[in-house]
Amino acid sequence: MPKPLRMSRRTWVAAWAVLCAAGIAATAALSAFSAPDPQPEKPVSAECAEYIADIEAQLAKGKAEGNDDGVLAFTRTRVGADDCGDEIRDHFSGDR
Template structure:
């Protein structure tokens, strides 16, 4: 008389395959639901421009806190440092 609890190897492999596919599908669905749809990767800022960009962000933050709509920003860069791309991205709102 055969043992009814015993499963063949094919049944075990099929069971594991179904469980793996279900787990991968659930993981993909949860990651898609948890991540924002419009997420953009943050642009890399060169080391010599970080302090300059932080200063601009601080000035913009203070101006918004005070309710100013039009803001003039004055910053001074060290000689030989070109942060035009990073500054343009910040002011355009790409970050």
């Protein structure tokens, strides 16, 4: 049975250092290329902006009264109004 090749401690350290440097370089390259481009903000209609301001006012009122649980329910339905669901979701998505 042939004897396995013996490597000196310096060779092991050098190989480990080269692999670490290659891993760090690969991680840096992947991080630089994987960053998504920021999406430009879509303009919000005046009606939706007013509705969002109303929601924020209700949340502020709840905080002032000590009801800071973050739960707010609206039953307001508007005939012929814009659907502001996407704008509301986009505006408050950072709060989660």
